[in-house]
Amino acid sequence: MEPLFITQSVCTYEEYKRFNLAIMNLRNVISIFAGNIVLLALMAVTISVTRTMHGYPNPISRFFFFLAVALLLFCLLFLLATLLSIKTTYDSNRAIQKNPVSTVYFYNEYLTEANVNGTTILAYADIYKIIETKTNFYIMLARNKGVIIIKQNCTPELIIFLQNLKNTIV
Numbered sequence: 368m369e370p371l372f373i374t375q376s377v378c379t380y381e382e383y384k385r386f387n388l389a390i391m392n393l394r395n396v397i398s399i400f401a402g403n404i405v406l407l408a409l410m411a412v413t414i415s416v417t418r419t420m421h422g423y424p425n426p427i428s429r430f431f432f433f434l435a436v437a438l439l440l441f442c443l444l445f446l447l448a449t450l451l452s453i454k455t456t457y458d459s460n461r462a463i464q465k466n467p468v469s470t471v472y473f474y475n476e477y478l479t480e481a482n483v484n485g486t487t488i489l490a491y492a493d494i495y496k497i498i499e500t501k502t503n504f505y506i507m508l509a510r511n512k513g514v515i516i517i518k519q520n521c522t523p524e525l526i527i528f529l530q531n532l533k534n535t536i537v
Contacts, residue, residue: 370472372525376515378467382503383457384450386515389498389505391449400442407435471514473528478506480514489514497533504529 376382457463462484469482477490489508498505504516506529518526 368474370474372473372522372528373470374473374516374520374522374525375468375470376517376520378463378469378515380454380457382515382517383463384453385500385503386505386513387449387453387456389500389503390507390511390513400439400446403435403439403442407439410435469514471516473525478514487514491532491536494532494536496536497529499530499533504533 466483469480472479472481476492477488480487480489489506493508495507495509495513498507498513502518504518504521505513506516507513516529521529
């Protein structure tokens with residue numbers, strides 16, 4: 368049986384990092400991080416105004432200022448720990464580093480991913496979900512395992528096919 372579409376993906380460190388950041392949905396963490404910066408700025412202004420008016424900072428505004436600083440530091444440490452964990456995991460996977468190229472064949476009812484380590488057959492009905500970003504599709508088999516599809520290597524018809532498939536998965 369002839370495949371409907373064929374594409375290749377190269378799992379470099381950058382692609383692996385994009386994959387992990389997409390499945391972790393770090394946009395939420397970045398939003399919290401930005402919110403903390405705004406909160407920190409507001410607290411600094413409040414403390415400055417309170418100090419000007421009364422000669423000493425209000426204990427409540429001081430508490431919120433230190434809380435905002437603690438949250439900001441937590442977000443920074445979380446982001447650094449995440450990036451370090453991604454790098455460590457990628458470096459430990461010698462199979463991907465030796466031959467990072469995989470070819471994905473799309474058929475009517477399933478897809479196959481083939482690389483030097485073997486072939487994986489995945490029925491569309493068994494897909495956990497599909498995540499679409501500006502540069503990639505991630506066909507998820509589970510919450511932490513998926514197939515990386517690089518949009519740059521896809522035909523426009525394959526992109527439409529994947530978007531339609533994404534909309535049919537509940």
